Amino acid sequence: MNRPTTLNPDLLNILACPKCKGEVHLAENEDALVCESCRLRYAVRDGIPIMLISEAESF
Numbered sequence: 036m037n038r039p040t041t042l043n044p045d046l047l048n049i050l051a052c053p054k055c056k057g058e059v060h061l062a063e064n065e066d067a068l069v070c071e072s073c074r075l076r077y078a079v080r081d082g083i084p085i086m087l088i089s090e091a092e093s094f
């Protein structure tokens with residue numbers, strides 16, 4: 036069974052980039068949260084965003 040990893044929109048509203056405390060938005064394929072200012076991608080695993088700078092991927 037393949038459950039979609041849809042993120043709760045309320046959760047998205049309260050999330051901020053841990054580095055700049057700025058807004059993050061969901062990536063198009065919903066597998067990451069993106070901070071445009073820092074150019075970092077925070078992975079979303081099983082619907083849980085990993086908001087850690089050390090785990091983030093730069094782009």
Ligand SMILES: [Zn+2]
Pocket residue numbers: 052053054055056057070071072073074
């Ligand atoms: Zn940021």
